[in-house]
Amino acid sequence: MHKPWATLSLIVFIIVAAVLLVGYSRNEVQRANDIRAAIRATGGTPHRGKEKIRYYGCSSCHTIPGIQEANGKVGPPLEAFAFRIYIAGEVPNTPDNLQHWIMNPHSIEQHTAMPEMNVSDADSKDIAAYLYTLH
DSSP states (O other): OOOHHHHHHHHHHHHHHHHHHHHHHHHHHHHHHHHHHHHHHHSSOHHHHHHHHHHTTGGGTOBOTTOTTOBOSSSOOOTTGGGOSEETTTEEOOHHHHHHHHHOGGGTOTTOSOOOOOOOHHHHHHHHHHHTTOO
């Protein structure tokens, strides 16, 4: 005996599975596009930026998505950094301003708690590239 609800259940299952797979693929494509855009905007490499965030100890003050040990509570959390309008509430969020902030935060906000870490120009580009992948 044929059970229509069984056939309907199978069809619904196939549709849901297809939607999930398409959604996953779309997310992967969007992630790749975000990475390419960050590289173009900064001249840095997000993968190296993630390593440099660890090297300079940014995780001791900030919560940073994608970096397991980055759960600091001194500075602001950096999730969705790519969508922020301002850096430190002081300057527009542009690649040049972000790199300048990372290298020399006191030149932008004299009384900031963010320390001068002697970040090189190349490292600031990589760190900025990683932060701009955070959507």
